[in-house]
Amino acid sequence: MLLLRMALRNLLRNRRRTLLTGLMMAGGFTFFSATLGLSDGTYGSIIDMFTRSRTGHAQIHAAGYLDRPSLYNSIKDLDRVERTLDGLKVVKAWAPRVYSPALAFAGSKTVGAQIMGIDPARERRAMRLESQLAEGSFIQDKPSDGVVISARLASALALKPGDEFSMIGQAADGSIANDNFRVAGVLSATESSFEGPWCLMHIDKAREFLALGREAHEIALVFTDYRKAEADAGLVAAALDDPKLDVEPWQVTQKEFYQAMRLDKKGGDISNLIIMGIVAVGVLNTILMAVLERTREYGVLKALGTRPAFIFGLIMSEVALLALISCAAGALASLALNHYLSVAGIPIPKPVSYGGVRFTRMLSAVTPLVFLRPAYTVLSAALLVGLFPALKAARITPVKALGSR
Amino acid sequence: MDKENVIETKGVTKTYQSGEVKVHALHPVDLAVARGEFTAIAGPSGSGKTTLLNLISGLDTPSSGKVRLAGREIGAMSQSELSDFRRDHIGFIFQAYNLIPVLTVEENVEYVLLLRGVPPGERAERVKRILEEVGLSGKHGRFPSQLSGGQQQRVAIARAMVSGPDIILADEPTANLDSATGAALMDMMRGLNEGRGMTFLFSTHDRMIMEKSTRLIALKDGRIDSDTRRQR
Ligand SMILES: Nc1ncnc2c1ncn2[C@@H]1O[C@H](COP(=O)(O)OP(=O)(O)OP(=O)(O)O)[C@@H](O)[C@H]1O
Numbered sequence: 001m002l003l004l005r006m007a008l009r010n011l012l013r014n015r016r017r018t019l020l021t022g023l024m025m026a027g028g029f030t031f032f033s034a035t036l037g038l039s040d041g042t043y044g045s046i047i048d049m050f051t052r053s054r055t056g057h058a059q060i061h062a063a064g065y066l067d068r069p070s071l072y073n074s075i076k077d078l079d080r081v082e083r084t085l086d087g088l089k090v091v092k093a094w095a096p097r098v099y100s101p102a103l104a105f106a107g108s109k110t111v112g113a114q115i116m117g118i119d120p121a122r123e124r125r126a127m128r129l130e131s132q133l134a135e136g137s138f139i140q141d142k143p144s145d146g147v148v149i150s151a152r153l154a155s156a157l158a159l160k161p162g163d164e165f166s167m168i169g170q171a172a173d174g175s176i177a178n179d180n181f182r183v184a185g186v187l188s189a190t191e192s193s194f195e196g197p198w199c200l201m202h203i204d205k206a207r208e209f210l211a212l213g214r215e216a217h218e219i220a221l222v223f224t225d226y227r228k229a230e231a232d233a234g235l236v237a238a239a240l241d242d243p244k245l246d247v248e249p250w251q252v253t254q255k256e257f258y259q260a261m262r263l264d265k266k267g268g269d270i271s272n273l274i275i276m277g278i279v280a281v282g283v284l285n286t287i288l289m290a291v292l293e294r295t296r297e298y299g300v301l302k303a304l305g306t307r308p309a310f311i312f313g314l315i316m317s318e319v320a321l322l323a324l325i326s327c328a329a330g331a332l333a334s335l336a337l338n339h340y341l342s343v344a345g346i347p348i349p350k351p352v353s354y355g356g357v358r359f360t361r362m363l364s365a366v367t368p369l370v371f372l373r374p375a376y377t378v379l380s381a382a383l384l385v386g387l388f389p390a391l392k393a394a395r396i397t398p399v400k401a402l403g404s405r
Numbered sequence: 406m407d408k409e410n411v412i413e414t415k416g417v418t419k420t421y422q423s424g425e426v427k428v429h430a431l432h433p434v435d436l437a438v439a440r441g442e443f444t445a446i447a448g449p450s451g452s453g454k455t456t457l458l459n460l461i462s463g464l465d466t467p468s469s470g471k472v473r474l475a476g477r478e479i480g481a482m483s484q485s486e487l488s489d490f491r492r493d494h495i496g497f498i499f500q501a502y503n504l505i506p507v508l509t510v511e512e513n514v515e516y517v518l519l520l521r522g523v524p525p526g527e528r529a530e531r532v533k534r535i536l537e538e539v540g541l542s543g544k545h546g547r548f549p550s551q552l553s554g555g556q557q558q559r560v561a562i563a564r565a566m567v568s569g570p571d572i573i574l575a576d577e578p579t580a581n582l583d584s585a586t587g588a589a590l591m592d593m594m595r596g597l598n599e600g601r602g603m604t605f606l607f608s609t610h611d612r613m614i615m616e617k618s619t620r621l622i623a624l625k626d627g628r629i630d631s632d633t634r635r636q637r
């Protein structure tokens with residue numbers, strides 16, 4: 001096609017200028033792509049760290065439980081739910097839990113505590129609970145009176161591994177729950193997501209204590225890909241097909257955390273916008289200069305009877321062609337850079353650790369979006385700034401243009 | 406006026422506003438050019454040759470008066486109508502050749518046929534024939550920068566003629582060429598004019614070129630000073 005041939009040859013006329021502009025676009029692409037990959041990767045790590053420390057990627061509750069937790073509002077037909085979950089490919093692991101408030105005593109001290117009954121074997125597959133332990137050992141896979149308590153409860157009752165204490169609560173059958181427990185381990189004060197006065201025990205022990213049957217208040221889910229948590233939660237809900245059950249992704253169960261992450265991401269978007277702005281100004285400058293230099297040619301084309309739309313198309317094709325080639329080059333460079341960053345990463349000056357996971361370097365997450373978004377941005381920015389010179393050239397009056405030397 | 410006139414101007418004037426002063430580049434000009442004429446517009450620098458040609462081609466609009474080309478009044482046309490009209494009826498030859506540098510010889514000539522929507526097979530055929538006629542066979546794939554001035558102007562002549570327009574307008578087509586090359590080109594144009602019956606209107610201030618015309622219009626200070634037809 002003549003238009004493309006002319007556009008391509010026009011690009012080759014001033015090779016240095018074209019190369020420079022192309023490099024700028026490709027550089028902007030690569031930078032954008034690398035920051036996207038790094039931020040996605042970092043957010044991914046943080047979200048993974050956060051969700052796998054307790055909440056999971058999604059949770060199942062009896063309808064309304066999340067707003068008004070109650071001992072009686074539990075998931076009753078646990079067998080059916082568990083069978084459904086096992087049949088879903090996207091569900092990598094799941095863990096049932098029961099919750100109840102109680103009063104804990106040790107010596108002369110009394111304090112309000114929060115019981116969480118867990119299935120240690122299942123939690124091990126889904127969560128990172130054991131790694132949040134500061135001292136002692138974790139709950140045995142077989143039900144026992146050994147419990148793990150949070151640092152706060154430990155200090156409130158002055159307990160350490162090996163110590164005994166008792167708890168009193170309200171059981172589901174209306175009776176008073178009352179039992180003695182032994183501290184197996186204490187969770188970390190700084191690196192644990194259990195900040196309150198928590199007491200973790202085997203789920204069967206908790207059921208026995210609270211006079212619950214084979215039921216649960218919560219099932220934490222871990223999916224194969226945290227990014228698809230919302231869609232996968234929908235899949236689970238559809239598979240369960242039970243209006244008495246709520247399935248909610250972490251974005252809903254952990255609203256505040258989710259909002260904080262989103263705010264943080266906006267900051268990254270703004271810095272990318274600035275980069276793209278600089279690229280756009282560079283492109284505008286190049287194309288404007290080219291159009292100015294070729295005023296006479298466009299005047300000749302118009303004198304010969306060329307429609308303004310063709311000249312407009314000619315310049316837009318030039319811009320599009322340059323942008324496409326630059327994007328292709330940028331994509332190749334990004335592929336290499338992102339791959340490197342996903343393996344080697346960038347070390348963090350002050351490593352942080354949370355839930356027993358040490359976070360020492362930012363690693364890039366390479367997803368199609370990491371390439372598609374820069375491509376989309378570079379292309380649209382280039383075409384947008386191309387509009388002005390293209391319109392300018394299309395509007396050239398032949399007499400004036402032919403008079404220009 | 407005669408129906409066979411392909412160019413007619415009636416009371417055409419042009420006044421340029423140059424800062425504070427008004428420049429009367431053309432006083433009312435009445436001109437009629439018959440089909441097939443090979444007309445030279447002569448006159449000293451600043452006499453209004455370029456202005457008149459620009460008004461006739463519709464590249465510029467007159468301050469007053471009317472221009473009719475091939476029986477149609479161009480003052481009544483919209484910009485896009487005018488553009489299409491130029492494409493279909495007028496061939497241009499410029500003093501500075503004005504070939505498109507990124508197109509080859511062949512493509513420069515083919516371009517006007519493309520604009521007119523001539524099918525590819527016919528395009529190739531016509532381009533080949535006209536390039537032969539202007540003596541550029543074998544130079545099809547060259548770019549303008551690889552040609553001499555005379556050769557470039559031959560390409561421009563081929564470009565102007567390939568679509569078989571009613572009128573060929575040329576503003577000082579030989580001014581950038583040495584006189585021998587210029588004369589040879591004029592002879593070639595005259596040959597094409599005779600062979601194809603196309604109407605030529607060109608400006609020049611070269612006496613030798615004027616000699617080659619069948620009609621000589623002399624401009625002076627924006628007025629027609631003399632208008633003589635002659636046999637050659
Ligand atoms: N764009 C313009 N603005 C103001 N004055 C103009 C403009 N174009 C031409 N003129 C004036 O109009 C008059 C006629 O100019 P024109 O270019 O038609 O002359 P010409 O015969 O073609 O001259 P030359 O032989 O030098 O090409 C001159 O006085 C010129 O200065």
Ligand SMILES: [Mg+2]
Nearest residue numbers: 454455456576
């Ligand atoms: Mg002139």
